[in-house]
Amino acid sequence: MTQRTRTIRNAALVGVSTALLGITAPVTASAAPERGSSESLAWGACEGAGLDPRQQCATLRVPMDHADPDSPRIDIAVSRIPSEKPAARRGVLLLIAGGPGGSSLNDPSGKGQKLPQDVRDTYDLVGFAPRGLAPSTSVDCGLDHGDLATSRLRPWPAPDGSVDENMATARRMAEACARNGGELIRHLSTANEARDIDRLRAALGERRISAWGTSYGTYVGAVYAQKFPHRTDRFVLDSVDDPDPARVNRAWLAAHEQGVEDTFPHFAAWASEPGNPDRLARTAAEVRPMFLRLAARLDREPLPWPGANPAELNGNVLRQTMLDSLYSPGRYPTLARLMRAAQEGTVPPAPQAPPEAVLQNVTAVGAGTLCNDVAWPTSRAVYEKGVAESRAKYPLTAGMPRNAMLCAAWPYPPREAPVRITDEGPSNVLLVSNERDVATPLAGALRMREALGRRAVLVTVDSTGHNPYLANGNACGDRTASRFLATGQRPGADVRCD
Template identity: 60%
Template sequence: MRTLARLSAVGASTAILATALMTPAQAAGTSWAACPAGSGVDPRQECATLQVPMDYRKPGGPTISLAVSRIKTAKPASRRGVLLLIPGGPGSPGLNRPSVQVKKLPQDVLDRYDIIGFDPRGVGQSSPVSCDLATGDLSVTKLKPYPDADGGIADNLAWSRRIAEACARNGGPLIRHISTRNEARDIDSIRQALGEKKISYWGVSYGTYAGAVYATMFPQRTDRVILDSNDDPDPRRVARRWLANYTVGVEDRFPDFAAWAATRDGEYGLGTDPAQVRRTFLDLAAELDRNPLPWPGANPEELNGNLLRETMLNALYSDANFPMLATLMHAALTAGELPPSNTPPAAAMQNTAATAGATMCNDVEWPGSTSGYERQVANSRSAHPLTAGMPVNAGPCQFWPFKPAEPPVRVTSRGPANVLLIQNLRDPSTPYSGALKMRQAFGQRARMVAVDSGGHGVYLANGNACGDRTVTSFLTTGNLPTRDERC
């Protein structure tokens, strides 16, 4: 553990050196212009492109582009600084998030901050990366590694090896330099280019881990930090832990859907009580394992048991999705016409798949034992049938050809007390139990607001006035709650 701590310190020092080598003239030269017109882009949103090192250990070497956006405060006299929006994923774009969030953020926050967005390295309008995967390999039931209907993982292993080889062959040099440590360094480059001594930010989902890594590597450069829907920062497992936590999160959250559907049995016919709805789901998934239904437009183009499970997982992110899942289940049960699939186009998944895979594999080494994955999947299928072994299955990192360049960051309590965690109690993706590990890691640097709600995303996302008020108060006053709170 001491060796890991020393290496972490070396990595942080390297980052500070690299960002220091960006001269003030480079930072001051940032040129803002109107963003490309697009659906939902606020006319006030401006865009710029920054050049940052591809490899921060070689600041004089090749550079990549980072696409950055902002919506400036309309009240410069009240301005405190910037509020950076760190997207989730890993692999999600964030350039147009300011246009989304200015419609939701309270005026007191908009008065105090320029709202900043960015596409992380490898994604969107930043220097992109792609593994050039075949359409079939971008199926949502492969990108999340669901085992075969009988629990076998041979197909997962073949897919995983194929993806790792494709990324090594097609990903170019950038694929080796996509990691959470480098995202934190990119964030610090954005801070410097904006001319800010300190930066406030709001990270959601994977953005909480990226934000926690930044707060650990650059603690004195943080102002007010909001981490929303928190990942477990376990430095031994990192993304392996995030995937495994789906078993917990789905079990925490599914009862909300089951109770909702039970009160609407006359409409959907899924059961008159939550236990019956759960049994209906499990029986339907098993039947679709044996006899899939054609589902044009989906990927794969059939509703099999795993695609139902993946649709369920996504539906649990928001109560607003419950009718979609119930309608799909009702149609499958009654031989009715299936609703249109909302599967993203394969082309749109290339950036996300490559960036997510690279981040997960470059952050930490993964075990290589096939027999170990087989045992984990079998045990998980028995204990957590809703997710059918997916969260602990093998993936491309088992065969990733590159070793992590640096050890994972160990989040600690060293730094200013300026971190507010906000967390739903029933989050299907980043469960409360994992968020408590983030809270523990930060120690007295942080406070947590736990919200008695379900779904993924908390601040301004589910109508909890108590939680929203606490976050807004922190952003506008800087005062952390005196103790952890429950809303």
């Protein structure tokens, strides 16, 4: 697989999950062990171009159903780069990707190399593709091409606020997943990912593991630390999800309304800066009404957009582009240029989509996890009420964060209750969150901090964007997290990094 193909795969999935990987076929491990025994890993070369030559790959076999001793085994693709200074090695640092539907399989070669030298000396860097996500044993819902549009996967209401089409779309997509997803899609969940991680820990021969989880990976890390507290060493949870056990994933979707409100003023200030080649207005105050007017106009009069999915630029496509672009200040030009083109009645070249098979796989993993973790309301009235309230209070997101995803029609009840995160366990968690984060607003991090109690310390970073540590944060936040991973030294209380 070429570097260009991997880049396409990684770049286009913000609305579905986080980054994908480019490794195709890891070495197969030994046959499934007896229940309760340790799986061994047969490490070998990874396939794919552009990887660090030190990265090794293997396959771990785990039960599809951890509660069934006779359950079929499925494959979990695993990678690692060993500690760069064996004499200083403490253990393994598991890289847990966002999503659901993201993978850390190429992260030892990728973002893992951004870690300071003393952290890379301290740990083997370990990545994995979660259950259901290729090249692990994969799932696919066989969705219609149109339903793979990001503005369709995000449940944007109709221009008048109606959720009728969203409910119909939810039924169609859920039926496709039930028809084509096989038995595995029923066993995708955060709790099962945590169980898979503990199988991986044992296979690596480690008594405890450290972890760096980002976005959805923070919830995975928190669930693992709740289910296996004495198997944890040093945990950094970066861009922290709200662990509300009553809503779980619904709370994450709802968080976008506040996340956009927190972040859009930063975009508006950037879009009004003198000398900015993508400047939209003379003052920041002009940008918000400009966006709202343009979205309303595109609701009424969409522009044809050949090659895009959907093949038109309508108000919801503009809103989805806004949401995607606020993930990082580096993406602001994408939104500004689309707004300028639309104001002139034109469109830029259609964004290049990843291969459809990749979209199908990522979407199925996301759907299975989101819908199996917690029961979603099935009543149209619940979503109608939520959308109306959200549209009135948060016009930028037009009701989407409280709308009906395909989980509203999911045919399978959850197999277990969501994990409740508590303060029972060792005090070894560092939370890192930006003040302005469109996807995981600071409010969610504060709820995770409250749930973990004495187990955690929160680092609030005065920065904008998703994933503060070594990405969209600042030097103070980066130093604090790196020092904790390398030495175990953690602030004695919550801190703010200006």
